[in-house]
Amino acid sequence: MEKIAKYVLTALICSVALGQFVQVITRYILQVPVMGLDETMLYPTIWLYILGAVNASRENTHIRANVLEIFLKTPRQHAVLAVIGEIASLVVGLWLLIWAWDFTAYSWRVWRTSPTLYIPTFYADVALVLGLALMMVFTALHLITHIRDIRNGEFHHG
Amino acid sequence: KELKLSDVRPADATINKELAAFADDVKTGTNGDVTIKLFPSSELGNYTTVQQRVSVGAVDMAVQPAATDADRRMQISSFPYLAQNWAQAKAIYGPGGIIRDTMAELYQKQDITMLAAYPVYFGGIALNREAVSPGQPDVKKGIKVRVPGIKSFQLLGEALGYIPAPIPFSDAFTAVQTGVVDGVIGSGAEGYYASFRDVTKTYIPANTHFEVWYMIISNETLNALSPEDQSALKDAAKQFEATRWGVAQEDQGKNEQKLADAGASIVKLSDDQLAAMAKKVRAEVWPVILNDIGKDWGNGILKQAESAQGTN
Amino acid sequence: MVEVALLAVAALVILLTLGVPLPYCFGGALMVMYFVGDVIMKGNVLWGMQQLSNPVLLAIPLFVLAGTIMSESGIAASLLRFVNAFIGHVRGGLGVVAAVSCAVIGAISGSGLTGIAAIGPLLIPEMEKRGYPREYATALIANSSILGLLIPPSVTMIVYGWVTDTSILACFLSTLLPGLFIMFNFSVVNIFMSRKFPLILDDKPSFSELSGEVARRGIHAFPALLMPVIILGGIYGGVMTPTEAAAVSVIYAIPVGFLIYKGLRWSNFLEAGKEAATAVGAIMMMILFSMILSQMFVLESVPQQLVQAIFEITQDKTILLILINILLFFVGMVVNDVTAIILIAPLLLPLMQAIGVSPVQFAAIMGVNTAMGGVTPPYASILYLGARIGKVKVTKVIPPAMILIVTGYVPVVFLTSFWPGLSTWLPSVFGY
Numbered sequence: 001m002e003k004i005a006k007y008v009l010t011a012l013i014c015s016v017a018l019g020q021f022v023q024v025i026t027r028y029i030l031q032v033p034v035m036g037l038d039e040t041m042l043y044p045t046i047w048l049y050i051l052g053a054v055n056a057s058r059e060n061t062h063i064r065a066n067v068l069e070i071f072l073k074t075p076r077q078h079a080v081l082a083v084i085g086e087i088a089s090l091v092v093g094l095w096l097l098i099w100a101w102d103f104t105a106y107s108w109r110v111w112r113t114s115p116t117l118y119i120p121t122f123y124a125d126v127a128l129v130l131g132l133a134l135m136m137v138f139t140a141l142h143l144i145t146h147i148r149d150i151r152n153g154e155f156h157h158g
Numbered sequence: 159k160e161l162k163l164s165d166v167r168p169a170d171a172t173i174n175k176e177l178a179a180f181a182d183d184v185k186t187g188t189n190g191d192v193t194i195k196l197f198p199s200s201e202l203g204n205y206t207t208v209q210q211r212v213s214v215g216a217v218d219m220a221v222q223p224a225a226t227d228a229d230r231r232m233q234i235s236s237f238p239y240l241a242q243n244w245a246q247a248k249a250i251y252g253p254g255g256i257i258r259d260t261m262a263e264l265y266q267k268q269d270i271t272m273l274a275a276y277p278v279y280f281g282g283i284a285l286n287r288e289a290v291s292p293g294q295p296d297v298k299k300g301i302k303v304r305v306p307g308i309k310s311f312q313l314l315g316e317a318l319g320y321i322p323a324p325i326p327f328s329d330a331f332t333a334v335q336t337g338v339v340d341g342v343i344g345s346g347a348e349g350y351y352a353s354f355r356d357v358t359k360t361y362i363p364a365n366t367h368f369e370v371w372y373m374i375i376s377n378e379t380l381n382a383l384s385p386e387d388q389s390a391l392k393d394a395a396k397q398f399e400a401t402r403w404g405v406a407q408e409d410q411g412k413n414e415q416k417l418a419d420a421g422a423s424i425v426k427l428s429d430d431q432l433a434a435m436a437k438k439v440r441a442e443v444w445p446v447i448l449n450d451i452g453k454d455w456g457n458g459i460l461k462q463a464e465s466a467q468g469t470n
Numbered sequence: 471m472v473e474v475a476l477l478a479v480a481a482l483v484i485l486l487t488l489g490v491p492l493p494y495c496f497g498g499a500l501m502v503m504y505f506v507g508d509v510i511m512k513g514n515v516l517w518g519m520q521q522l523s524n525p526v527l528l529a530i531p532l533f534v535l536a537g538t539i540m541s542e543s544g545i546a547a548s549l550l551r552f553v554n555a556f557i558g559h560v561r562g563g564l565g566v567v568a569a570v571s572c573a574v575i576g577a578i579s580g581s582g583l584t585g586i587a588a589i590g591p592l593l594i595p596e597m598e599k600r601g602y603p604r605e606y607a608t609a610l611i612a613n614s615s616i617l618g619l620l621i622p623p624s625v626t627m628i629v630y631g632w633v634t635d636t637s638i639l640a641c642f643l644s645t646l647l648p649g650l651f652i653m654f655n656f657s658v659v660n661i662f663m664s665r666k667f668p669l670i671l672d673d674k675p676s677f678s679e680l681s682g683e684v685a686r687r688g689i690h691a692f693p694a695l696l697m698p699v700i701i702l703g704g705i706y707g708g709v710m711t712p713t714e715a716a717a718v719s720v721i722y723a724i725p726v727g728f729l730i731y732k733g734l735r736w737s738n739f740l741e742a743g744k745e746a747a748t749a750v751g752a753i754m755m756m757i758l759f760s761m762i763l764s765q766m767f768v769l770e771s772v773p774q775q776l777v778q779a780i781f782e783i784t785q786d787k788t789i790l791l792i793l794i795n796i797l798l799f800f801v802g803m804v805v806n807d808v809t810a811i812i813l814i815a816p817l818l819l820p821l822m823q824a825i826g827v828s829p830v831q832f833a834a835i836m837g838v839n840t841a842m843g844g845v846t847p848p849y850a851s852i853l854y855l856g857a858r859i860g861k862v863k864v865t866k867v868i869p870p871a872m873i874l875i876v877t878g879y880v881p882v883v884f885l886t887s888f889w890p891g892l893s894t895w896l897p898s899v900f901g902y
């Protein structure tokens with residue numbers, strides 16, 4: 001899983017960089033800008049953002065404020081706080097997932113296309129609903145781990 | 159009920175004064191049942207996004223160009239050199255005009271009702287340097303111009319002898335200012351004055367295309383209004399459109415003058431030069447776009463447009 | 471509607487406090503708007519996704535990746551050694567090296583983390599060896615690291631320019647002088663502080679030794695020093711847009727890191743790609759939902775109502791600016807820089823313009839305040855990263871960090887607020 005994440009994410013971010021780089025070279029040095037290159041970049045860009053976020057859920061490295069954590073003393077308190085946090089994430093995330101589904105259904109129905117190459121934007125749009133669903137799966141897995149820890153009296157950090 | 163209306167220009171632009179008058183008309187006409195709240199400066203998103211939001215009923219109304227992402231046939235509205243003077247423009251974009259009616263039909267397929275067409279200007283070319291052979295489309299100018307991400311403008315730029323560079327609108331001003339590109343195609347005097355006046359040294363009124371915006375309303379919003387309110391709204395829109403056709407040409411002249419006052423030199427082209435540009439663009443650009451949007455459908459409409467223009 | 475907005479903000483703060491990941495904190499605030507405020511949610515995800523696909527934002531992952539590659543490849547280390555050649559031998563010089571190196575690195579990286587990540591592992595042990603307390607060294611480098619957000623290019627200024635429709639190039643320039651000011655403050659404060667430390671100093675090199683060393687390290691650092699020239703020269707010289715410059719810096723850094731400095735290998739290159747993508751994914755998810763929340767505020771005219779409500783209390787420019795800085799300080803304590811800008815900038819910009827603060831000056835005010843948020847506890851991401859890199863307890867780093875914040879940042883916060891020229895002069899020279 002870790003290996004797949006590394007290759008996929010690095011490939012995505014590099015392809016995005018390469019696309020922009022080609023744009024500069026063709027415009028500034030060759031003086032023949034490539035039409036439509038910018039709109040093809042949309043696809044790796046959106047997938048990069050969404051899969052990056054999925055990986056953050058997998059690694060549990062999303063940005064958090066962790067204000068309370070500083071005041072909590074025992075590992076048990078930390079674990080209970082983590083459980084509350086994951087439950088809140090799940091509730092909100094599932095609600096957002098409904099709206100992501102709504103968006104995907106719209107995108108499927110209207111079948112918008114990009115302005116010059118007419119590539120369907122659906123292939124970028126669908127990333128959101130898939131990504132959020134995966135994020136929910138990982139959040140649920142973290143929740144299960146935390147609950148099991150509290151039951152067994154073992155506490156991990158991070 | 160308060161309707162949210164989005165438009166693409168800053169709050170102090172002409173259109174927002176005209177829209178304020180429209181809002182007053184609606185309020186009086188509906189005895190205060192319906193009020194309009196303006197969201198200028200694309201606060202609710204760029205016009206492509208807003209059209210989608212109107213389509214699903216999340217934004218009530220908008221006055222803006224037609225977005226072609228959901229239906230590429232909407233490109234028919236912005237065919238370059240389709241109209242070459244104001245009389246021709248009014249014949250096809252004005253009330254009862256073929257393009258206007260076609261667009262109304264296409265909007266309806268997206269659950270949107272078109273209430274009015276809003277003629278803005280004939281497009282031109284703005285440069286941050288002196289012009290090179292401005293009236294001669296066959297001369298390769300070696301000048302890079304920013305074009306919007308719309309196929310017909312990219313082809314138009316090429317056909318007129320420029321090097322079209324697709325740069326997102328958000329980067330466009332900076333790109334012109336720093337010299338990433340030497341100019342812009344795709345807007346007209348009003349648009350250039352609004353967004354590019356500080357970097358425009360030359361303006362060529364080349365009549366590249368006729369810019370028309372449409373006042374659109376979500377069907378969901380419209381159907382929720384009482385029949386009396388609906389007809390009051392439509393009357394106000396009709397008035398809004400009629401007023402605009404009366405002042406649009408004069409407004410274009412004023413905006414060219416404003417650009418000149420801001421320090422741009424205006425390069426006037428002769429009728430022959432304009433005709434040569436139109437001929438080249440029609441021969442090179444039209445077939446490609448027609449191919450994209452459906453030859454038979456497109457040709458049928460263009461024929462009707464030309465015969466309507468001929469009678470003027 | 472202001473009441474519902476306040477309720478949404480309350481929900482946001484509660485979720486933040488519970489340590490819920492930021493995207494869901496904004497999602498929770500949206501839920502409140504939807505269920506309590508009866509605001510329509512339909513079409514909002516569509517809007518948010520369209521915002522996210524703006525190419526301007528693409529500069530963020532690319533500048534973050536450029537920064538990650540820098541710290542892995544040895545590019546940053548060579549810059550550090552070059553700066554050190556000038557001032558390393560002066561008493562307190564190593565602390566000045568920390569501040570100046572972070573500023574130089576800031577001219578390549580768009581993030582506030584690169585400085586501490588790239589030179590922390592090298593400089594903290596070195597400073598400790600020379601007699602600086604470890605926690606002080608950590609605090610100093612973490613605080614200086616934030617210059618990455620003030621010296622252009624900068625992720626926060628990209629976001630500010632994007633949400634407020636202000637020229638990103640002007641925003642970049644607006645925080646440059648405040649950033650240099652902070653660098654200067656840190657250098658002066660460091661020289662004072664280091665009087666107390668039992669420092670071990672090298673013998674003062676002769677002029678010829680010194681110039682030889684500067685030349686040697688300069689040649690070695692040359693490919694690295696070329697990076698800011700390419701990025702900033704490329705942007706301001708009219709070769710490329712900021713997004714393209716970010717891409718060029720990545721494409722440049724890869725061969726330089728693999729072949730010249732040789733710190734980059736296949737394994738850490740993949741790791742860098744993954745880390746940058748993950749960091750960016752987390753930022754973008756957060757941007758997506760905070761943008762939707764911000765758009766709901768706009769749809770309900772919250773910013774205008776807020777201006778009215780505040781103007782009923784006071785219209786005094788000085789008082790308002792002080793209040794806004796206090797507000798931003800507290801906001802910076804609990805949320806991250808990009809989020810703070812997305813939520814606060816559209817809300818307060820109308821107010822700022824009403825009291826005659828230009829969007830460019832407000833960019834600098836927001837920029838300096840939100841950058842400082844990275845080192846103000848309880849949520850102080852950059853300080854925490856520093857503590858991890860320096861292997862010291864967070865509680866030990868906070869006191870020296872506080873001294874640096876009060877002496878380094880706070881004066882510049884006030885200068886930026888009350889001296890418009892500090893932030894607007896440079897942009898005006900470039901014609902913005």
Ligand code: NA
Nearest residue numbers: 576618621623
């Ligand atoms: Na920077």
Ligand code: NA
Nearest residue numbers: 802803843849
């Ligand atoms: Na903070």
